[in-house]
Amino acid sequence: MKEQNIYSGFKVERIETVQEISGTAYLLRHEKSGARLLYIDADDTNKVFSISFRTPPKDSTGVAHIMEHSVLCGSRKFPLKEPFVELVKGSLNTFLNAMTYPDKTMYPVASKNDKDFHNLMDVYLDAVFYPRVATDKEIVMQEGWHYELDNADDELTYKGVVYNEMKGVYSSPDSILETHMMADLFPDTTYGVDSGGNPDNIPDLTYEDFQGFYKKNYHPSNSYIFLYGKMDIEAQLKFINDEYLQNFDAITVDSEITLQKPFAEGKVTAYPYSIGTEESESGKTMHALTYVMPEMSVVDSLGLDILTHALLTSPAAPLKEKLVKAGVGSDISGYFLDSVRQPIWNVTVSGSEMKEQARVQELVESELARLVKEGLDKSLLEASLNITEFALREADFGGRPIGLAYGIRVMDQWNYDKDPIQALRYEEALTQLREGLTNGYFEELIERGLLKNQHKALVSIYPEKGLQEKKEEAERAQLKEIKANMTEAEIEAIVAQTKA
Ligand SMILES: [Zn+2]
Known part of the structure; x- marks a missing residue:
């Protein structure tokens, strides 16, 4: 062609x-x-x-x-x-x-x-x-x-x-x-x-x-x-x-994904969730500290993948270690998600208590500030870069067809009217990121994307006994009322529909 x-x-x-x-x-x-x-x-x-x-x-x-x-x-x-x-x-x-x-x-x-x-x-x-x-x-x-x-x-x-x-x-x-x-x-x-x-x-x-x-x-x-x-x-x-x-004839479809306006100040919220009446509430609180990125370049996107691995996943992950040592929770995890128009970076602490909420943010941000000030460990970053590079080259997708991995990757750009072909390229970005190991790029990315970014939320959920039972009761009462207001013919129609 x-x-x-x-x-x-x-x-x-x-x-x-x-x-x-x-x-x-x-x-x-x-x-x-x-x-x-x-x-x-x-x-x-x-x-x-x-x-x-x-x-x-x-x-x-x-x-x-x-x-x-x-x-x-x-x-x-x-x-x-x-x-x-x-x-x-x-x-x-x-x-x-x-x-x-x-x-x-x-x-x-x-x-x-x-x-x-x-x-x-x-x-x-x-x-x-x-x-x-x-x-x-x-x-x-x-x-x-x-x-x-x-x-x-x-x-x-x-x-x-x-x-x-x-x-x-x-x-x-x-x-x-x-x-x-x-x-x-x-x-x-x-x-x-x-x-x-x-x-x-x-x-x-x-x-x-x-x-x-x-x-x-x-x-x-x-x-x-x-x-x-x-x-x-x-x-x-x-x-x-x-x-x-x-x-079919072409039409204009208004399906554009709009951007959330950044916050002037980060949010802090907490919500209850249900546990059984016999269960203990201890150690069942979870905290998520999440940052919303502005629209990002391929380099920044890959850069955050590498940082997430280095700081939270790798065996020597300093941010994870800091949170574990401080005893804020029993499990620390995190991810970077960029298959959305505004990517998000997240740290999640589970097995925690509500009283630790403020400390989670203090610990994360003070550790990030320390890493920026003292400089990231180059060998740690390089190991994470190598792992990211290997994953890109292998296009390993849990044993699923390689073409499917490409098809999913192109949508990360195409869905937002950006160039789908560009989504498949990474060599140039990798070269820049390798140079970034020594020119302060990653420290700058932490500052720009996380420390100076106010579009963030610290969200916690804490256990509350019997919430589910209350909710189910309310739903049952609501359905009872709906049925009470139905005519006999309407009820018969629902019985027939259920059978159909
Ligand atoms: Zn389904």
Whole structure:
């Protein structure tokens, strides 16, 4: 393919060799539908296809997550109840799943077999563009939430695949801490809500809202198609155009992810979470100190990966050691997350007490200030840099296809209208970071990103006995009232719906 030429409706915008992945990247745009497509031509038979949509939710009803489940419940060409389950059983795939992120939803498949790869691609494209759920409310009731009533005299309850899944998620203190942390750090943007769905909010989702979210976001103009591996690319483009994209006209989709305005001053908050009435409260408090970065360069992003490893993960990690020695908690961990528009850097202390809250921040910031002043241990940094470099070169993704790791990595840039090809390059950044070992770059990064950064929150959760029981009681009372206000015919309809 040549630049500026058109192949089955796709215009080739750019072609670049990418040394880091031993391949050539072709960036295309489908002119009629507005769909973006990135093809990586590499000598790999483990082919990957993925279609992603930018799906930032405005609330915690779990609409993006319920959508991900629901579109895989049958479509125009594949009107089965669960084509996804059939595929898992019957295909030669090397990867098959779908993932809801805070601001996007990905549908990737991989296979080494040409025919199988083609079928998987067909099933996924048909699922996202022609799902049965667009007109079948019962699928959302099954996958999202519904009133459950086997007999007219029974107690009314909430049920649903995602509802039940998220009830499980929300019973873990780590998830509760993360939910509060994100809400405190991003009060005005999509990252402050839970795209997975908070069980308290899931029953607020209506079918009309669901359909609105589908119509707005699941359009080719809001999609990012990724192809990787040895294949007849022109045949694939023809298929995608003829069967799918040519049926759509480009529209403007307002799905941009807005930026949270930085804080003038860091926040400090605390929230209760439930433990059993028999359990002891001792050692069950958790603290998370988290910093929100401004939009970052590839160098800074990798730099923070390296710092996180050096300070918190490596055997001699000084920040971890400082917190352990001070006895603020039994477990210290942390991470740097940059698959969001505004990356976050976090230190989490678990097995702690509420009285330690202020000390966590004092200890972290005084240790960071000391490291900046005295200079970081070069051999420690170098070891972490080598580990990061090795991980990049291996593109090891827990045994999953390498092309999938690339497909996920490009979305870190592409989803925010930045250059997806640039996301695959790292040699130049590594050279700069190696120079950074001796020119004060890492110390400057700590100062700029953490010590002088006021967009931060210290969020704690502490145990409270019997909270869950109280909550369940309130929910039961609410459902009882809902049922009391229903007519006999409405109750009968719910019994019938439950059976259906
Ligand atoms: Zn799920």
